[in-house]
Amino acid sequence: MSRERLLNALLLAGLVVVPGWALWADEPFTITLATRAVIFALAAVGLNIALGMGGLVSLGHAVFFGIGGYAMGVLASHAQSYTPLYDGLFTLEGTKAMPVIWLVAAAASALAAWLIGLLSLRTSGVYFIMITLAFGQMAYFFAISWPAYGGEDGLSIYVRNGFPGLNTLDPIQFYGICLAWLCLALWGHARLRRSPFGLALDAARQVPARVQAVGLDPKRLYLVALVISGAVTGLSGALFADLNRFVSPSMLSWQMSGEIMVFVIIGGVARLFGPVVGAVFYVALEHWLGGVSDYWQIILGVVLLAVVLFGRGGLIGLVCGKERPDA
Amino acid sequence: MTPILFAEQVLNGLQSGVMLFLMAAGLTLIFGVMGLINLAHGALFMVGAFAAASVAGATGSFLLALVAALAAAAGAGAMVELLVIRRLYDRDHLDQVLATFALILIFSEGTRWLFGSFPLYLDVPPWLGGTVLLPGGIEYPTYRLALIAVGLLVAAGLWWLNTCTRLGIRIRAGENDREMIAALGVDIGKLYTVVFALGAGLAGLAGALVGPIQSVQVGMGEPVLILAFVVIVIGGIGSIKGALVGGLLVGLTDTLGRLLLPALFRLFTDPASAASAGSAFASMAIYILMAAVLIWRPTGLYGARA
Numbered sequence: 001m002s003r004e005r006l007l008n009a010l011l012l013a014g015l016v017v018v019p020g021w022a023l024w025a026d027e028p029f030t031i032t033l034a035t036r037a038v039i040f041a042l043a044a045v046g047l048n049i050a051l052g053m054g055g056l057v058s059l060g061h062a063v064f065f066g067i068g069g070y071a072m073g074v075l076a077s078h079a080q081s082y083t084p085l086y087d088g089l090f091t092l093e094g095t096k097a098m099p100v101i102w103l104v105a106a107a108a109s110a111l112a113a114w115l116i117g118l119l120s121l122r123t124s125g126v127y128f129i130m131i132t133l134a135f136g137q138m139a140y141f142f143a144i145s146w147p148a149y150g151g152e153d154g155l156s157i158y159v160r161n162g163f164p165g166l167n168t169l170d171p172i173q174f175y176g177i178c179l180a181w182l183c184l185a186l187w188g189h190a191r192l193r194r195s196p197f198g199l200a201l202d203a204a205r206q207v208p209a210r211v212q213a214v215g216l217d218p219k220r221l222y223l224v225a226l227v228i229s230g231a232v233t234g235l236s237g238a239l240f241a242d243l244n245r246f247v248s249p250s251m252l253s254w255q256m257s258g259e260i261m262v263f264v265i266i267g268g269v270a271r272l273f274g275p276v277v278g279a280v281f282y283v284a285l286e287h288w289l290g291g292v293s294d295y296w297q298i299i300l301g302v303v304l305l306a307v308v309l310f311g312r313g314g315l316i317g318l319v320c321g322k323e324r325p326d327a
Numbered sequence: 328m329t330p331i332l333f334a335e336q337v338l339n340g341l342q343s344g345v346m347l348f349l350m351a352a353g354l355t356l357i358f359g360v361m362g363l364i365n366l367a368h369g370a371l372f373m374v375g376a377f378a379a380a381s382v383a384g385a386t387g388s389f390l391l392a393l394v395a396a397l398a399a400a401a402g403a404g405a406m407v408e409l410l411v412i413r414r415l416y417d418r419d420h421l422d423q424v425l426a427t428f429a430l431i432l433i434f435s436e437g438t439r440w441l442f443g444s445f446p447l448y449l450d451v452p453p454w455l456g457g458t459v460l461l462p463g464g465i466e467y468p469t470y471r472l473a474l475i476a477v478g479l480l481v482a483a484g485l486w487w488l489n490t491c492t493r494l495g496i497r498i499r500a501g502e503n504d505r506e507m508i509a510a511l512g513v514d515i516g517k518l519y520t521v522v523f524a525l526g527a528g529l530a531g532l533a534g535a536l537v538g539p540i541q542s543v544q545v546g547m548g549e550p551v552l553i554l555a556f557v558v559i560v561i562g563g564i565g566s567i568k569g570a571l572v573g574g575l576l577v578g579l580t581d582t583l584g585r586l587l588l589p590a591l592f593r594l595f596t597d598p599a600s601a602a603s604a605g606s607a608f609a610s611m612a613i614y615i616l617m618a619a620v621l622i623w624r625p626t627g628l629y630g631a632r633a
Contacts (some may be wrong), residue, residue: 057421119618122625126364126420126564130556131621137553138614145607254553258428265425295440301432308426309414 004320008273011327015179015276024171032172032243036282038178039240044275045185048298051261051272052199054225057204058115060132061260063139064230067112067250068105068237070143072156073155073247078182080158089314098163098177101238109234110227112139117226121219123249136254161242168242178239185232190272192228201225233260266307270312277315334465336586338580342471344578345478349533350555351570352485353526353563359565360501360522361416363503366427367407367556368530369548370434373610374545375400375531377438380447389452393535400531401524408523416519431549439545449538473535481529484570498522502565557613561620563630572628577613 014039022030043065050056078085080096086092095101121130144152160168170175173246192198204218211218241247250256259282267278285303289296311318354368362372378399407430415423450607451470482631491497497518500508534548541547558577564570589605596604618630 038422040596051421059424122621126358127560127626129364129420129424130560133553134557134560134617135615137550138611139609142607143608145603147603251412254549264427265421269421280390295436297436298440299431300435304429305411305426307372308422308429309411312422313384 002275007316007319010275011276013282015280019175021088023237028171029207033283035171035175035178035243036173037280038182039236039243039252040073040260040263040279040283041238041276042178042182042239044267044279045182045189046234046236047260048229048264048275049189049192049232050226051264052274053193054222054229056222056226056229057129058132058226058229058260059096059129059254059257059261060134061229062137062252062254062256063112063116063136064109064233064242065237065256065260066139066249067109067144067248068234068239069233069241069247069251070149070237071105071108072101072241073157074149075104076157076161077149077155079184091216093239094120095150096159096161098168098242101161101174102235102244105234105238106231109233109237112234113230114223115225117223121226123148133254133257136257138256140249140252143252146153148273149315150229150248151311152249154250154292157241157245160245162225173204174243178243181235183233186276188274193272197221197224239324248317262304266304266314271314271316272281274314274316275282281315286325330438331463331465332406333586334461334463335467336468336582338465338467338471338475339584340579341575342474342478342578343576343582345475345482346533346537346574347554347558347578348478348571348574349481349529349536350551351574352482353529354555355559355562355565355567356498357523357526357571360498360561361519363415364420364427365412365526366424366552367430367434368492368526369552370431371400371404371527371530371548371549372551372578373434373438373533374403374543375541376449376538376547377442377534378531379448379535380543381442383449384447389455392449393532393556396531396535397528399429400534401528404527405520405524407527408520411522413516426566435545441611442545444545446542446544449535449543451539452550459587469540477536481532483568485567491609504530523534554613557617561617561627563627566627566629569627569629576616580613580616582592 003247015034019031019034022028043061046064047058047061048057050061061250074085075094076188079096080094084091084093116135120128120135123131123191143149149155149161162168163177166173166177168177184280189306193202201221201224204216204221208218211221212323224282237251263278263282265276265278266281267276271277287301289299293299305312313321338547346351350372351369352372354365357363357368358364375396379392379396382395383389386392411426411430415426418426455473457469459469459472461467461517487495497508497513499515501518501522503517505515508518530548534543554577558570559571560574561576562571567616585606588609589602591610592601592605593600624630
């Protein structure tokens with residue numbers, strides 16, 4: 001366990017040192033890459049709450065990622081064109097303020113997670129995987145065929161949204177915001193694991209029948225986990241859309257769901273820092289292999305296959321041993 | 328909307344339904360016997376379509392192309408089973424999802440590497456070109472009618488295989504109790520490879536058959552795969568009958584939804600917003616159907632086991 005803590009501390013230090021070095025060496029692209037990795041890690045921390053703690057294999061987490069993205073896109077596009085979002089009994093304006101956007105993104109994703117959870121948690125196992133995948137496709141096709149917000153072409157934002165007191169256009173400051181969110185999410189996840197809710201959820205993953213026997217409802221525990229998970233992933237979606245100043249249905253695609261899951265698995269399921277390792281590894285590999293060959297996804301596929309077949313427990317498992325860190 | 332248009336759309340729905348059945352039957356068979364969730368099934372659909380397109384391009388014979396598609400997909404399936412899938416049977420579903428996701432990446436990029444990013448085209452064979460006049464004055468493309476016939480024939484063939492042959496008995500026995508049939512001397516490893524290759528062949532056949540209707544390109548398999556998942560969830564995992572009923576339901580809901588929902592919205596709003604809202608909701612219709620079936624029967628229409 002101490003070995004894993006040391007690794008976690010090193011990782012966290014790396015997330016501060018590498019962009020710091022890039023700032024000193026004047027390499028803004030490295031900062032953008034790091035921002036991308038941190039945002040993906042945040043999305044995967046969200047999934048890790050459902051997958052690692054609750055054992056819910058959700059192949060539809062892109063829904064929440066995309067809803068977060070569209071929350072940002074819709075609010076900011078209304079603000080930049082000075083058209084109200086809703087003009088009837090009262091007037092609802094768009095906004096360019098990040099805190100409001102984050103709140104809306106997390107709330108909307110949490111609501112979506114609650115609705116999807118209500119339906120899909122009626123089932124379990126393979127059915128659950130297929131149903132979350134299908135709901136993901138439903139959101140994807142809806143976004144494509146709904147022309148009001150760009151349809152298939154997506155939505156562009158001219159200027160990155162603002163945060164009071166910071167210049168978000170400066171890459172390192174925006175990186176700081178994303179890193180702060182990641183740290184907050186990791187801290188929250190660590191607290192959640194030790195909370196009564198986390199312990200109950202852990203038990204519900206292992207032996208649902210016994211949890212039921214002591215008077216707790218496993219389905220309800222799963223549902224709460226899914227809602228928290230969706231909110232975190234939704235928040236990361238808003239940040240991702242802000243990073244690119246663009247949101248499109250591809251954020252909702254099932255490949256995105258697969259990638260978020262890949263981050264968690266490569267790093268190590270249920271490890272606190274698994275999503276961070278996975279996302280950093282993935283972004284670095286994508287960047288490096290993308291320079292080597294146009295067909296880098298073949299190599300990615302082979303690496304992924306090797307991790308699944310031979311390296312159970314992910315990269316952290318390789319370094320720290322295969323014990324599942326059930327603390 | 329004329330009755331003829333409606334009838335044509337019903338036929339279109341049947342046609343896409345039987346093609347979905349070909350995909351879903353393989354998936355449900357593989358899940359039923361081996362307990363494996365196979366995301367790479369769409370990749371085998373793509374392999375079939377590409378094999379058919381290149382053989383048809385080289386020889387000009389559509390029948391040869393179909394045979395090639397079956398052989399290529401079944402061969403790729405058997406190879407993948409021996410190399411990778413075999414190691415996944417006693418893993419949890421998460422590992423299966425990840426490994427087959429990796430296979431999709433490998434297959435898709437490999438195909439892009441071999442054939443390039445541009446779509447290939449597969450022509451309708453001349454002897455199936457043109458239209459036929461159906462009773463009631465409906466003119467319908469011969470090829471699509473042939474697809475419906477082939478799909479129903481395959482369904483009948485699968486039923487025969489499952490109930491009347493030794494392989495079918497083994498498959499059903501494998502679904503029920505794999506230790507027992509292994510103890511009775513059936514080579515379970517070989518049986519699994521055969522079942523996987525059979526499912527893969529069905530997917531490849533579906534890919535080759537729909538090749539002339541849509542373009543043959545990388546990534547064509549995944550939308551179909553997800554629809555096939557919806558079909559299986561509706562029909563019940565492991566049930567071939569469920570796959571047929573679910574496939575037809577999904578095919579009909581999808582085509583008729585696209586036809587009727589915009590018309591329905593036109594009753595309430597102006598034509599422009601009715602068209603956009605109608606198409607947006609039509610693309611969601613099958614998922615709403617799935618949700619409704621789930622509320623009513625969480626294990627699908629014919630799924631006995633949870």
